[in-house]
Amino acid sequence: MLKLYHCPNARSMRSLWLLYELNIDFELVEMPFDQKYTRSPEYLSVHPLGRVPCLVHDQTTLYESGAICQYLCETFDKEDKLGRSLGHKEHAEWLQWLHYAETVAVHGASLVQQNIIIAEELRSPVVIKLESRRLEKAIEVLNDHLNGREYLLESGFSAVDTAVGYSIHMGSMFIKISEYKNVVSYYNKLKNREAFRKSLPKDVNDPLEEIEV
Ligand SMILES: N[C@@H](CCC(=O)N[C@@H](CS)C(=O)NCC(=O)O)C(=O)O
Structure with missing residues (x-):
């Protein structure tokens, strides 16, 4: 089961x-x-x-x-199509990006709290500014890494693109990612995957609108 x-x-x-x-x-x-x-x-x-x-x-x-x-x-995934198991030359890098996904997402989660969940009178402009900046810095690192690359790993699409891709999806709801050109083209590519589309909320307005690079 x-x-x-x-x-x-x-x-x-x-x-x-x-x-x-x-x-x-x-x-x-x-x-x-x-x-x-x-x-x-x-x-x-x-x-x-x-x-x-x-x-x-x-x-x-x-x-x-x-x-x-x-x-x-x-x-x-015994054949390592999406994973990169111990012994694979990209194993350490795969692990790094898997957990980096949370480094990005914690700021998005904080912005969900600040912008949506907590009562308006309890929201803090300072926290919103700080968390937005920290999110931007984390996206900037991805943008640098993605320079000249299609996916996070040299060998191509893997499960860590779902982990980090979701973090970009979440982060893009709170910061403007259009200035991060490599991130935008990466995110646009991920958004065209059938599995990504199937995982979106059913009632989302315009999930597949491409972001201009
Ligand atoms: N580090 C955990 C975080 C899980 C988490 O906090 N999930 C949020 C949704 S994004 C949640 O369930 N929040 C509901 C709540 O805190 O009540 C993970 O990556 O799975």
Whole structure:
């Protein structure tokens, strides 16, 4: 049994996208991003913090998107099409980008709190400015790395592009990424993947609009 708990546009989109890339059968449990569902006793008995993603595979439960990515590749991608297992020359780099995805996403998550979740009178312009700047710096590093490259790894598309690609997707909701030309062309390429499209929220307005480079 393989089951993914997911909320639209949340970090679980990484796991959903990757499951579609892997083209394997799984059960999708989609919940609104609402504590009525994510903090329900039923869901808290699966994930003690009531967050997403959460992956259940037979007796194994995982609730870190990075761990889920590595686990899915190690379990279902024995030929290293999307993973780069121990011994592969890109293994260390693959791990680095897998976890760098969270370095980017934490700033996006903070901006979700500041712009959407907390009451307007509690929002802080200083925190918004700081987090936006830190997000921009993290995107700048990606922009430099992507110079002359199609994907994060020299050998081509891999699971770490789903991890980092989601972080760009999330970050682009809060900062203007159009000045980061390499990031924009990379993101436009990722957005054309069928698995990415399938992982988008169904009610999204114009998800596939290309950003001008
Ligand atoms: N480091 C975790 C972060 C998980 C996380 O915080 N997910 C957010 C959605 S992006 C969540 O579920 N938030 C709901 C909440 O905190 O109530 C991961 O990468 O899976």
